[in-house]
Amino acid sequence: MNRTQQLTFSSTQAFSETKKLLIEDLIEAFAAADIPLEKVNSLLPFFKKHIKNGGSIPQAPTFRQVYLPNVFNKQYQLLKSFFDSKPVAIIMDETTDDCSRSVVNTIFCYRNKIKLVSVDFLERVNNTTIRQVLMTTLTHFNIPFNLPRLFLSDSAVYMKKCYREILSPLMPNLIHAPCCAHILNLIGDTWRTLPQFRILKDFLDKVKEIFVSSPARRGRYITHLKMHGILSPCKIPLYNKTRWNSWFQMKIKKPVIPFAELQLQQLTAYIETYRNSNDFGPSLENLIIQHRFNTHEIYSVFRMAFEVAYDKFTAHIPNHPARSLFFSCQAFDPKFIHFEDALRKNIRQYNAVKEFENPSDELLREWGIYCGLNNELIGEVELDKYWLNKATQLPILSNLALDYIWLPISSCTVERSFSMYNSLLDSDRQNLSLDSLKRLSMLYFNGV
Template structure:
């Protein structure tokens, strides 16, 4: 009996206030040797376990516990929401920063130089990461949103396609593809090819069309330079599956070829005479005469070149007229007996005979005409150039009666087999008087002219708006390559092909 009593006494002595805290985790805490209930904010006698257990089962205690837990849950939720909002806000700021750099054409690498400034003068500026982190963690999200915007613009639309290839400074073949629809011209794909030929160009384009839900029977034009592989791609790969597609070798590129032909012409004796004379520094007068001739007549070519390099303007109905003017200008000067009083006066001021120079001038135009004739009269889109004049009301109303015959414009597929409703609208269009259109109509107001007719001539105006905005130049793709090259710097190896694609598209668009 003595041993039993001693055991019971030792067990009782082993119980402390902290024993009750251990028995009821998170319910009690000890303060100045007293047991406090966390929920009820009062002391509880701790020496008898039954007293503590009884308190924990009281209704008042359970009610206070529930109130506490509910409040704690709301607090935790609010903290989580605040954290998530802060994270979302940070991501939004960084993504907007990437967009701003792209819009300003500032390489992302430049941000590394701005980080000390951000950290010093901007609240939480130190949270902005360096360029590699921007590319890896944030650029894909920015590009994904941009790709969705591009899809909304070109989804299932009768786009025109612009393609070209560049061998970059790293000996990599890059193919850029642009879509244009009415006022929008956007870079939609950047592809790196091991080999560039007619087959690989076609294999690159077709999946891009599919990704934009563009059926093969609706693209209108295929704009490229005059490279042989592009012509072969159109002829052997694209035309069989897209019979409505028209190839448009860029007229601006053709005009540049004419200038290059003149520079490279070395077999012609007349051209040799020019080069020999220019190399003879003794004859300053001859040099002056040739420079004066070039300054006058090159200006004409520059004006035509500027016209054909225009982008995002409704100039397509005016192309045929400009080509006819350019043809007449070049052709007439191949046989011109006289080149104007200004040049004649310059020649005579330097004590030369004009008749000694005129054959050389005519030969210069003959070289240009030979190259021009090889490309323009049989240009694949020439019939479409002619037909689209119909969307310039001046052409219809200021010309002869034959111009009002819709059958003359069958190169426009919508006018080839017109519905009765379209024929009715055509009749109204041809019957409009001069008072109903501005005789000074040009590319600056042609779009508004057709939009104003959208209620009166809904079918014809919709067709017209599609065709007047057709692109005439592939120069936009050259600009995309210029931006691409600006992305290639000494840090080129750190840029993956995927980053290059995304950055090139973002920066161009």
């Protein structure tokens, strides 16, 4: 090969590498911005005009077939490296997509990182196939079976059976947590289906019918509200019985599990109080008087509503499989520990935290220091920052706390992953290959 040929070859190779890097970076940028790859087709004239060699950028099908696999493989290796040998929490759920395929998504949570790590298409969904998916995924990520702490799912029979008969014997530290958001939705749904509240349900249906399909009508309604003194009107809260997740969004990423037990105790007291109450507060009483309703009839309806909610509540909450974990995770809330109750400082009562069952001498020493830090708590405590700041003073306890305080209590994230998956399956893209669907789902959910 002469010098001219060598230069031509080197130049061609350099151009090819530059083009490859540009397209792969573009795929990552689209995924991070949640822009469908198909949109690149509309941008091709812009690229050709304003980017050097922009005319070489191909259309979306070539993106998916030629360049997407390499982008996905790089990101997948980063996921494997991050979760390698970590005590993850596992969230799994199944849905049926618009093409009638059964799709199982698996999410790993470790501290404040939540990532979709597997998308599987199954012919049958049962306890055995769920086990196969999970075992394969854990093996791929080099996570020993004794490390996972939490298995979070819905309350489907096959999920419970999978945990009881297969996962629990294999994973001694694993606790099953049926999704709390699902359960709270079941409790709330007792009111939606209560015959005495039928008129309210019909009213909400009509409101939805009036406003959802008419942006102009919504605009006039907002103008009306502003004219009557409501300067920042909120959206009308329309219920959707098939999408409970829209009612249970965590807008601020903060640890939740240390506060779950207290919230459940307060909910218990609230429901039990009003089951047999003759006093539902002055607001309701004033309305009854104002509209000359029959107080006895109205109160009997409300007592009935609380009674049916209580029946559903007692079927799920008191014996929730993760209730002991909820109680134990309170130990990582310094305000709970430093409350004026010496009994709260007994480390062994929090034994759902496995490391507290038989604590080492060094852990006991750190626990003693932690329990004595009464005077430094002023105002609200952000648990993640609190424990990060304790990494030097309490290294063992801080590390444990950061592992446990981020454990999830709901499967909202997996519901969101299905929403993102379904957005890939609009009418123009239902011919995507299963490999492309898996890669795109994971890249877009994880934000690259």
